[in-house]
Structures are given as C-alpha cells and as structure tokens.
Amino acid sequence: AQTVTQSQPEMSVQEAETVTLSCTYDTSESNYYLFWYKQPPSRQMILVIRQEAYKQQNATENRFSVNFQKAAKSFSLKISDSQLGDTAMYFCAFMKAGNTGKLIFGQGTTLQVKP
Amino acid sequence: DTAVSQTPKYLVTQMGNDKSIKCEQNLGHDTMYWYKQDSKKFLKIMFSYNNKELIINETVPNRFSPKSPDKAHLNLHINSLELGDSAVYFCASSQGKKATQFFGPGTRLTVL
Numbered sequence: 001a002q003t004v005t006q007s008q009p010e011m012s013v014q015e016a017e018t019v020t021l022s023c024t025y026d027t028s029e030s031n032y033y034l035f036w037y038k039q040p041p042s043r044q045m046i047l048v049i050r051q052e053a054y055k056q057q058n059a060t061e062n063r064f065s066v067n068f069q070k071a072a073k074s075f076s077l078k079i080s081d082s083q084l085g086d087t088a089m090y091f092c093a094f095m096k097a098g099n100t101g102k103l104i105f106g107q108g109t110t111l112q113v114k115p
Numbered sequence: 116d117t118a119v120s121q122t123p124k125y126l127v128t129q130m131g132n133d134k135s136i137k138c139e140q141n142l143g144h145d146t147m148y149w150y151k152q153d154s155k156k157f158l159k160i161m162f163s164y165n166n167k168e169l170i171i172n173e174t175v176p177n178r179f180s181p182k183s184p185d186k187a188h189l190n191l192h193i194n195s196l197e198l199g200d201s202a203v204y205f206c207a208s209s210q211g212k213k214a215t216q217f218f219g220p221g222t223r224l225t226v227l
Contacts, residue, residue, distance in 0.1 A: 033213065039156075045205060045218035089156060100171050101146055101212035105158040 002027045004094050006106035013082045014114050020067075021077045021109050023092030031097040034068065034075045039108075040088040048090070051075065053097075079111075087113045118142050119219035121206050127225045128196060136191045136222045138206030146170075146212055147189035149181060152203040152221070164189055165212060196226045 003026045013019035025034070036048040051059045051068050058066050063080045079086055092106040119140045128134055140147065148171070149161040163171035164183040178194040193200060206219040 035215070037218075043203065043221045043223075045207075045221075047215055047217070050215055091158065095213070097213060101148070101163055101165075101209060101214075101216070102160050102171055103148075103150075103158075103216060104160075108156050 002029070002094050002096065002104050004092055004104055004106035006090075006092055006109050008109045009107070010110045010112070012112040012114055013079075015082055015084060017082055018078060018080045019082055019111065021079075021090050021092075021111065023075045023077070023106055025073050025075065025092075025094050025106075027073070027094065027096070029096050033095040033097065034066075035093040035095070035103070036064070036066070036075075036077045037091045037093060037105075038086075038088045039091065040085075045091075049077065082113045084113050084115060087111060119206060119208055119217055121204075121219040121222050123222060124220060125223050125225075127227065129227055130196055130198060132196050133192070133194045134196060134224070135193070136204055136206075136224070138189045138191070138219055140187055140206075140208040140217075140219075142208055142210070142217065144208040144210045144217075145186055146209045146214075147183065147186075148207040148209075148216060149189065149191050150205040150207065150218075152205060154202070158205070162189075162191075163212075170212070193224075196224075198226050200224060201226045 034051045038046045067076045146165045148163045162181040167183045203221045207216040209216045
C-alpha cells in the first residue's frame with residue numbers, strides 16, 4: 001500500500017523569504033502522479049502543482065516549484081517570495097497511474113507567513 | 116460560475132438522523148469523488164464514480180451511500196448519523212481517472 005509522509009506539522013516563514021515543505025512517499029509503482037494542494041482558512045482545497053513521475057523535469061508554477069527525487073521517493077515544495085496569502089495548510093498527495101484516480105494524502109503541513 | 120459546488124456548506128444534526136449532501140460540477144468532467152477530512156485534518160477518499168459507475172468504494176460503513184444520477188452530480192446520503200461522522204466532506208471531480216481533481220468548498224457536518 002502506498003503511504004505519504006509530511007514530517008513537518010508546522011512551519012513559519014517571513015514574508016518575501018523562501019520556504020521548503022517536505023514530503024516523502026512509499027510505493028512500489030513506477031508510474032504515478034504527485035500533487036501539492038493548498039487549504040487556506042477558507043477550507044477550499046486548491047491545486048498548487050502536479051508532477052508526473054515519468055518526467056524528470058521538476059514542475060514549476062510561478063513562485064512554486066518542486067524538487068522531485070524519484071529514487072529517494074521525495075517530493076518537496078519550494079515557495080519563493082512568500083506572501084501573506086500563502087498562509088495555509090499544504091497537503092502532499094500521491095496517485096497511482098491506474099484506473100481509479102484515488103488520491104492518497106499526507107498529514108499536511110501548516111505554513112504561517114509572517115509580515 | 117462555481118466549478119464544483121456542494122450543498123449545504125454547514126449541516127448540524129442529531130445522532131440517529133438521516134442526511135444528504137449534494138454535489139454538482141459544471142466542468143463537464145466524467146469522474147467524481149467524495150473525501151472525508153477528520154478533526155485532525157486528515158483527508159481520505161470514500162467513493163468515486165466514473166460515468167455514473169462506482170469505481171472506488173473504500174472501507175466505509177454501509178450507512179454511507181453515494182448516488183450519481185448523472186455525470187454532473189454525486190450525492191452522499193448518510194443514515195443513522197453517529198458522533199464519529201462529524202467531519203468536513205469534500206466532493207471533487209476530474210476528467211478521467213488520471214487527471215487533476217478539482218475540489219468543492221466542503222460541507223462541515225456536525226453530529227450532536
């Protein structure tokens with residue numbers, strides 16, 4: 001069975017600085033997808049970034065980028081130029097490239113951006 | 116122009132009651148999901164439908180019954196509510212089973 005682990009329950013960063021959130025996963029699959037979702041206090045789940053395991057290039061979306069290390073089964077999220085609006089809970093998630101679309105989530109990391 | 120909507124957003128009810136949560140998506144997606152987020156914020160999938168066919172049915176009490184009248188709707192009916200059912204329930208949708216899932220705003224269910 002696949003598992004996703006986020007070892008940092010809480011983190012904080014000063015506005016405009018850079019922060020990295022960690023995620024590791026365990027799977028015997030070779031083809032899968034990884035995601036980071038953001039959940040602000042509004043409760044809405046918002047997709048931040050998606051990575052296909054077969055792609056060696058790390059995904060980027062504006063200030064958000066990932067460091068995908070397939071051999072190490074690591075998928076960290078880097079947020080550059082942190083903004084107050086980045087304050088949220090961040091979830092790492094895994095999806096096997098099968099035929100169900102089942103997302104397996106980590107425990108989440110609460111990020112506080114301080115002015 | 117909400118993409119994935121859920122009603123109601125908040126639901127407070129007594130133990131033993133039966134309640135339903137409705138989900139609608141206007142994205143034209145063919146796959147819909149129900150997730151449960153517990154008090155510790157842990158998210159876990161409950162059900163998934165693809166083209167109105169049930170494809171995921173996790174270990175969930177049979178008091179929970181999903182229904183998909185068409186591809187744009189997925190409802191969740193809960194019988195004989197228990198205190199432990201208190202949680203936030205999220206609906207999500209995607210185009211295909213490998214695509215990115217888009218989430219609704221969630222329904223906070225409180226069982227007293």
